[in-house]
Amino acid sequence: MNISKYIIPVLVLSTMFGGYFLRHAFTQPTTSAIFESSQSGGNLEDNLTLTCKVQGVKCKGTANFFTKLYTDIAGISTLETVASDHKAVFTYNPKVISPDDIRAIMEKPIRLNNGSTKQIFTCLEMK
Amino acid sequence: MKIRYLRWSLLTVVVGALTWMALGNGERSFEAYCPFGGIESLYGLFREGQFTCALGPLNLSMLVAILVLTLLAKKAFCSWVCPIGFLGELLSKIGIKIVPGKFQISESVNRWFKLLRYISLAAVLFFTYRTGELILRGYDPFYAIFSGMGHGTLGNVTILVMSLIAIGSLVIPMFFCRYLCPLGAALDPFSKLGLIKICRNEETCIECGECQTACPHGLAPQDTIFLRDSDCTNCLECVEACPEEETLNLKLKL
Ligand code: SF4
Numbered sequence: 001m002n003i004s005k006y007i008i009p010v011l012v013l014s015t016m017f018g019g020y021f022l023r024h025a026f027t028q029p030t031t032s033a034i035f036e037s038s039q040s041g042g043n044l045e046d047n048l049t050l051t052c053k054v055q056g057v058k059c060k061g062t063a064n065f066f067t068k069l070y071t072d073i074a075g076i077s078t079l080e081t082v083a084s085d086h087k088a089v090f091t092y093n094p095k096v097i098s099p100d101d102i103r104a105i106m107e108k109p110i111r112l113n114n115g116s117t118k119q120i121f122t123c124l125e126m127k
Numbered sequence: 128m129k130i131r132y133l134r135w136s137l138l139t140v141v142v143g144a145l146t147w148m149a150l151g152n153g154e155r156s157f158e159a160y161c162p163f164g165g166i167e168s169l170y171g172l173f174r175e176g177q178f179t180c181a182l183g184p185l186n187l188s189m190l191v192a193i194l195v196l197t198l199l200a201k202k203a204f205c206s207w208v209c210p211i212g213f214l215g216e217l218l219s220k221i222g223i224k225i226v227p228g229k230f231q232i233s234e235s236v237n238r239w240f241k242l243l244r245y246i247s248l249a250a251v252l253f254f255t256y257r258t259g260e261l262i263l264r265g266y267d268p269f270y271a272i273f274s275g276m277g278h279g280t281l282g283n284v285t286i287l288v289m290s291l292i293a294i295g296s297l298v299i300p301m302f303f304c305r306y307l308c309p310l311g312a313a314l315d316p317f318s319k320l321g322l323i324k325i326c327r328n329e330e331t332c333i334e335c336g337e338c339q340t341a342c343p344h345g346l347a348p349q350d351t352i353f354l355r356d357s358d359c360t361n362c363l364e365c366v367e368a369c370p371e372e373e374t375l376n377l378k379l380k381l
């Protein structure tokens with residue numbers, strides 16, 4: 001039996017949209033880091049949560065790199081990144097560090113191997 | 128409606144959407160939609176549980192979608208969605224108008240040249256898996272064009288490679304798709320199994336050869352009943368070119 005030639009565009013569109021929605025089936029890695037308690041400074045109960053949407057956190061490699069930026073920063077107790085949502089969640093001590101300071105750290109231009117500097121991460125949203 | 132206009136409209140929407148993303152709009156990079164990225168990611172995912180460089184879940188789900196599509200309708204992705212296939216087709220159409228004479232490539236040379244795309248696939252996978260980086264971006268027309276020769280391209284080397292591909296496409300229709308595309312090579316075994324095929328009615332066929340002339344890939348539906356060639360993209364150019372009603376059709380065939 002002959003099939004209508006319009007079956008081809010129908011199949012193309014349905015598989016492409018299907019593929020788009022199937023992306024949720026493949027989760028992207030989440031990294032989490034708990035920093036030294038001394039790094040948070042002060043009382044842990046005083047800590048707040050800050051969620052940032054970060055352009056540049058897109059895979060495990062960039063998420064690890066992002067996490068390293070905060071390894072020695074006083075006032076930050078934990079940092080979790082979710083690469084699939086380009087998201088970073090900080091718990092921080094507001095008496096030691098402010099959301100603007102946290103933002104400035106990620107947006108600071110980074111020196112590359114070839115000697116040039118480049119801003120890698122951009123905070124698109126803070127909550 | 129001519130099916131070609133429908134196909135070109137869909138391709139124009141794809142090119143428009145990718146350009147919009149490449150200009151920095153939308154949530155994701157244009158690279159996130161490339162199914163070949165799914166192939167490049169597999170090794171890193173199985174070994175280290177991480178996506179290679181800028182790739183992510185969407186690359187993988189698009190790869191799954193394209194494999195399903197190919198098992199159903201052969202390489203329909205290549206002629207209905209892929210922007211590089213579209214560009215190749217447009218360049219071939221320009222080539223027919225501006226390149227004097229008709230450049231003929233013999234069947235045996237064509238067959239040998241097609242092996243190049245397996246070398247291309249092997250090279251991309253080898254270097255990507257070895258380094259965990261997309262280090263062949265400089266040779267990838269999809270990336271070079273939509274990133275506007277962005278990060279990872281190789282300046283004059285990339286310009287030279289892109290120029291050679293463009294010249295090749297003017298002279299030999301679908302030059303990149305036929306001989307260099309690593310995704311096309313990866314899809315070959317799936318396309319061979321593709322269920323929906325071009326079928327020729329021997330009784331009404333007058334053997335005029337119009338179908339082969341119209342085929343961008345130089346395939347010859349007039350030499351067979353069911354076209355099983357893995358290069359068929361179900362673009363349906365042959366069906367529209369055939370002067371005999373109900374002679375070339377689509378049929379389900381294992
Ligand atoms: S164009 Fe139609 S009639 Fe002519 S050879 Fe091909 S199938 Fe036969």
Ligand code: SF4
Nearest residue numbers: 342359360362363365
């Ligand atoms: S055989 Fe027909 S459908 Fe297949 S690629 Fe050639 S023109 Fe397109």
